[in-house]
Amino acid sequence: MTPGGIGTPAAAVDASPSKLKPSTKLSGKLSKEHDLVLRTFRLLIADLCQQFGGGHPGGAIGMAAIGIALWKYVMRYAPHTPDFFNRDRFVLSNGHTCLFQYVFLHLTGYKAMTLDQLKSYHSDRADAMCPGHPEIEHEGIEVTTGPLGQGVANAVGLAMATKNLAATYNRSGFEVVSNHTWCMVGDACLQEGVALEAISLAGHWKLNNLTVIYDNNQITCDGSVDLTNTEDVNAKMRACGWDVIDIEDGSYDVDGIVDALRQARQSSSRPTFINVRTVIGLGSAVAGQAEAHGAAFGEADVANMKRANGFDPDEFFIIPDDVRSFFEDLPARGERLVADWKRLTDEYTQRYPELGEEFASRVRGEIPSRWMSLVSTAFSDKPTASRASSGLVFNPIAKEINSFIVGTADLSPSVHMTWPGKQDFQNPGLRPACGPAGSYAGRYVHYGVREHAMCAISNGLAAFAPGTFIPVTSSFFMFYLYAAPAVRMGALQRLQVIHAATHDSIGMGEDGPTHQPVELAALFRATPNLLHIRPADSEETAGAWATAIAARHTPTLISTSRHKVRQLAPQTRRDGVAMGAYVLVEDDAADVTLIGVGAELALVLDTSIKLHRNHGIRARVVSFPCWRLFEAQPAAYKRDTLRRHAGLPAVVVEPYAPNGWERYADAGICLRRFGHSLPGEAAYRFFGYDVPSLTAKVAGYLAGLREGTYLRCEFADL
Amino acid sequence: MTPGGIGTPAAAVDASPSKLKPSTKLSGKLSKEHDLVLRTFRLLIADLCQQFGGGHPGGAIGMAAIGIALWKYVMRYAPHTPDFFNRDRFVLSNGHTCLFQYVFLHLTGYKAMTLDQLKSYHSDRADAMCPGHPEIEHEGIEVTTGPLGQGVANAVGLAMATKNLAATYNRSGFEVVSNHTWCMVGDACLQEGVALEAISLAGHWKLNNLTVIYDNNQITCDGSVDLTNTEDVNAKMRACGWDVIDIEDGSYDVDGIVDALRQARQSSSRPTFINVRTVIGLGSAVAGQAEAHGAAFGEADVANMKRANGFDPDEFFIIPDDVRSFFEDLPARGERLVADWKRLTDEYTQRYPELGEEFASRVRGEIPSRWMSLVSTAFSDKPTASRASSGLVFNPIAKEINSFIVGTADLSPSVHMTWPGKQDFQNPGLRPACGPAGSYAGRYVHYGVREHAMCAISNGLAAFAPGTFIPVTSSFFMFYLYAAPAVRMGALQRLQVIHAATHDSIGMGEDGPTHQPVELAALFRATPNLLHIRPADSEETAGAWATAIAARHTPTLISTSRHKVRQLAPQTRRDGVAMGAYVLVEDDAADVTLIGVGAELALVLDTSIKLHRNHGIRARVVSFPCWRLFEAQPAAYKRDTLRRHAGLPAVVVEPYAPNGWERYADAGICLRRFGHSLPGEAAYRFFGYDVPSLTAKVAGYLAGLREGTYLRCEFADL
Structure with missing residues (x-):
């Protein structure tokens, strides 16, 4: 350890507010190689943010030791076969710390994540693999995160998927699905309702194949977490049916974290919550403070960090050979996992041909055409x-x-x-x-x-x-x-x-x-x-x-x-739905097109009849179940369906806000206010969704168009 | 107690599934008058649902004893002065049990809540005071509830309001604001994320003037709660900083509930969670079952319930005189509270004239015109x-x-x-x-x-x-x-x-x-x-x-x-915002109206200049910050602003989904896909929100209109 450097207790103590009392004792077990990886990782994060003068360095830096434990020792994955089916899933619910994941993907050998790609973080390269939050489209990313709390629920879903597949397809001696799901969360994720709902469910379902790792740095944007949260998090998790493990020195205790993660993987009956005490922006001048969260540290501070860690302040994005070699076994280890699983599933398919075929089809993402x-x-x-x-x-x-x-x-x-x-x-x-x-x-x-x-x-x-x-x-x-x-x-x-x-x-x-x-x-x-x-x-x-x-x-x-x-077939057509909208009743001599949707289509059909009977108005009727599908149709189909180019006014009937119907109609019998507590039919009548009212409104509109009180260039709310 | 009746333990035990083990022992302290009120209340609920063959009887029936404790003994309120400022606030977060509140409002003497109004529940009367969920517009209702969990958070807000007003205005001997907030919740509210977030905050803030009463009937629509929730609710609440009180016999133990509520009101440092074990639909044939939740019991069962309780099955909506007289002191008690508070605030205003005036102004709901x-x-x-x-x-x-x-x-x-x-x-x-x-x-x-x-x-x-x-x-x-x-x-x-x-x-x-x-x-x-x-x-x-x-x-x-x-004043105008949209640049000989919004307005202004310079196209520019305010303007103002009736095409520029802009524009340079991770300016350029791209698109659109590739009757996505 270099005295005064990033890795020393003194530096961490100095940098963090006294009241925050982060765990700062150096684990006696910190090896020289872990120490170097930690330093390298933390400085790389500082450089990557500094190059563009922005980003989220603090969390990623604080979680460094967790990353080593996960990617080097505990997670089962294959950098050269990123979509290996039985891989462990890793979810970064605190997605703003994405550099944490990007850098480990790079170090562990994911081919697409080059150093050049790493540098694309917050750049104006539109093809970058390092967007501001992890995105599922990119190699090694399981789910897109960013909106806080979502990732926790996604992880619960991933763990359920494993449980369901394992219970459906595994057979004695053939654990074809056996992966674990790891989810990193920050203080914020544990405040969001969606995460709290998911946590309750994971405990209820006893998803022992799920581990949530809490980057407990006690800092959010506003300051220390105790400004907004003073609950007993561990007790809350236990009340929700989770096992809890505490890690006091999350900054350095790689071995302790590894032990906890392994214990979590072996948990027989419950999901595990690992509460890891870390220091946001460790080693920077703003360590332990909210300022470390969402801004680069500044050139001077980054240079100081490098000096304190025995790195050259004029060199950037440095990854020493020893760090490269620390991770170099991982692609091969991953390919062995892939090969083992291939062998296992081949044997499984021989032993259970029918099940094996179904499983293989699921793996390929097919659904049976039947x-x-x-x-x-x-x-x-x-x-x-x-x-x-x-x-x-x-x-x-x-x-x-x-x-x-x-x-x-x-x-x-x-x-x-x-x-x-x-x-x-x-x-x-x-x-x-x-x-x-x-x-x-x-x-x-x-x-x-x-x-x-x-x-x-x-x-x-x-x-x-x-x-x-x-x-x-x-x-x-x-x-x-x-x-x-x-x-x-x-x-x-x-x-x-x-x-x-x-x-x-x-x-x-x-x-x-x-x-x-x-x-x-x-x-x-x-x-x-x-x-x-x-x-x-x-x-x-x-x-x-x-x-x-x-x-x-x-x-x-x-x-x-x-x-x-009412059932309207054969006028209604399932293939019409696939087109988004279609003509239900055509009339070459129509005066108006009536657009009906969903539960109110029958009303519109009846209105068209009454319009003819009572007013001599000829209406064609279009059923319009889906805008997006309609937009995907050829222009000619769209024109023939709506016939607005032929000068035909169109009136849509739907008790929803009209917003957007103006694209397809000239007038709307829509709802520009909240509803009312009345039995369904009475509610329809109260708001004028009955055949007499609709008929009168459409007839009035057409008369108004003739008289000039309505203009076709202005959408009319009827 | 009538043997075999609604009030007996035997009936409750028979009706509830053995595994559910609801607390069914009869409190030794149940008085004759409480017993009669409970019976009357429960039968009234059954009748009110039965008359329209629908509604939510089960929860209301299960909570009867809680209602007596609240409205008769603990809550401070004034039925004849429903808006008494220092009244306790009551929130029914499980709003579907609204009959619970409606019936107690009736019994305690709220003038608007007549028996006739009670019967309007689920009727087709559009002026009913008894909608399917409580609505703030009606006498005695503090907040509209229905979407589950919201009420818990509303109650936290109400309790904060008291705390803030008390800390701001109360002086020694002058507790001008001292009310308590009571919030009823069901099993479902405690599952919703919004409630869990609010619960965490209430504990953090130590809102000791807030009590949440949990109607713990262990039933939701799908069946027993343990299908979806097996957490230790009390431990979870304690971990969140709440005091917890258990009531074993929530069906009958009025005295026990009163004690718990009083203890909660006196809590010195924490909000209180009262976990009350109840039986949904108690006394009906579906007691303790999901079927009691959201449907009337049927005529035969309601008649049986009446017989078992010593009521005439052929009489409906019966409220015995003894029940009326049980509640008859409440309006007078309420008016005494009102008078006491009036006296206190009068003395307060004399003693603290300036503070008193400000407080009175807050009570009147005024904001100082300064x-x-x-x-x-x-x-x-x-x-x-x-x-x-x-x-x-x-x-x-x-x-x-x-x-x-x-x-x-x-x-x-x-x-x-x-x-x-x-x-x-x-x-x-x-x-x-x-x-x-x-x-x-x-x-x-x-x-x-x-x-x-x-x-x-x-x-x-x-x-x-x-x-x-x-x-x-x-x-x-x-x-x-x-x-x-x-x-x-x-x-x-x-x-x-x-x-x-x-x-x-x-x-x-x-x-x-x-x-x-x-x-x-x-x-x-x-x-x-x-x-x-x-x-x-x-x-x-x-x-x-x-x-x-x-x-x-x-x-x-x-x-x-x-x-x-960029700052665009004096072209931009604050009074223009109040109109929703206004003309920023007028041109009587314009070829097109460009509509700009918010952060992109300056881009639109620059585009109008470049259109003229490079293409000889004259554009007027409209700033359009708010649709709803614009819709409220007179038709003439709207026409003069947009000038579409003059045949002028309008193009809107906004990197949002175009949905609804079709009302005001003929074409849109909008966004029909998700965004992209790029620094702001690069993101704008990536999607074509720069002056050269915008200029080319508008010029191209106008050319297309002339050539007929675009039609004015069809909104164009540019």
């Missing part, structure tokens, strides 16, 4: 709630195809997503007071009233390996606002998750304005790479599910009704 | 990040006016919402490791990384009394998606909360697509009764804050830039 034949081709012509249609369409598929793992945020009786003989995903030791026992092979998940965790966990399930799982979530449409950050993260990561959102529109009724999602369609229609589909009846619901299942890189939200809707 | 003179009239002409402008405008107001209580979700260094001498809202005993101590009189709140709780707590602060507080929240715009359910609840309840959202648009830069809120404007612009304002520079930011503060019944989200933007 799912298509499982989509009902015909439905009862009785009025049916489209939430029930959703179940009629999807449940036979879920029952047969193991790729689907279906959950609900405590609305099983309402969302119609269960199938006969479904088994719950549960710790097999659970004996619930009411309800069946389950197993890890179960594919029906009771998430409890935790919409946000449900969707973020589902992202983790989907991220386990491309296509291996298609998670399905379900809740009332309104409550997807709780889950919106996770739905967004799924869309951003191109993860196929299907959200079965029921009780849509004011038709959901007496639960009132808190439950009537008048503005929510605007959000999800605006979210890139998300399909928002409102099917009108069973036929369109079949189209919605077929589209959602076929969209292997896109999440879908299927928005269905609580109340019964 | 706030207007505190809005800066001029700003530096240097480029300034509009987040910094936000601080320049608002902080002098916050400093002077006690109505404002300003918080951040751990982004103090980034959001610019602190003022010199600001004091933190903290438990005065806290000595943080880094950062100043605070007090309950402090008006700056460190919420930690808990965006959702921050906004839901702010709703509670605003709901304490109309206008007494104007809470201000702050975070990155992107993270308001975490808080969106609370932002929505504020808009629904017409609560004036101001959200200072910074780091908007892709200009926020290298943090990348997880932080670039491309679809978020679409959500908040579509949310009813919410002002979403994107100011362009300091002048417009002044207009945004002035508008937000003047909007006493409307929340506002002010969306500002991370990066420096």
